[in-house]
């Protein structure tokens with residue numbers, strides 16, 4: 431009887447220990463559980479991350495604009511699509527747009543929040559108030575990042591001052607409103623919609 435009980439106990443102990451090979455399995459399950467552990471991400475961390483991502487996208491978009499500007503007048507405008515196509519795979523933003531601060535020939539569709547921000551930047555521009563980047567939530571899934579587009583020397587070829595710079599734009603379209611600028615001035619804004627869940631997941 432005693433031996434029987436002993437054997438039964440032994441059998442249950444054997445049954446509980448995993449057969450060889452299962453150890454690896456358990457280890458990977460444990461690892462998975464650890465990676466899925468709920469992390470607390472504060473609102474401040476999300477905003478800080480959105481700011482960092484937005485700054486990075488705006489900087490790369492500005493560099494692309496600066497370096498890839500061809501001589502043709504249309505190149506500046508067609509670069510909009512080029513910028514989106516180039517940057518989209520590496521950044522989790524849903525949309526990147528450019529808006530001029532002055533009224534001009536092109537109009538781009540805006541949604542309500544985008545328009546509010548554009549109006550605020552336009553107000554600042556008219557009143558010579560300095561402009562910086564800005565973050566706004568749109569619903570639960572989008573964070574709108576805006577930042578000024580600042581003209582560099584290479585832009586003056588078209589957007590510069592008549593008589594001072596070679597303004598191809600003004601020669602061809604004397605009434606164009608996007609001329610007369612100096613380097614360092616703000617001509618427009620980047621409007622970048624960041625996908626909020628991706629921003630949250632990318633917080634370290």
Ligand code: HEC
Nearest residue numbers: 495496501502503506528529530534535536585587588618
């Ligand atoms: C070869 C000429 C040329 C150069 C160089 C150029 N642009 Fe433009 N840009 C244009 C034309 C043409 C337009 C459209 C003008 C209009 O709609 O009135 C334009 C429009 C814009 C707009 C209005 C936004 C939009 O797309 O609706 C912004 C912002 C802008 N340019 C920024 C820049 C910046 C920044 C640089 C320098 C890095 C630059 N441009 C260099 C020709 C040029």
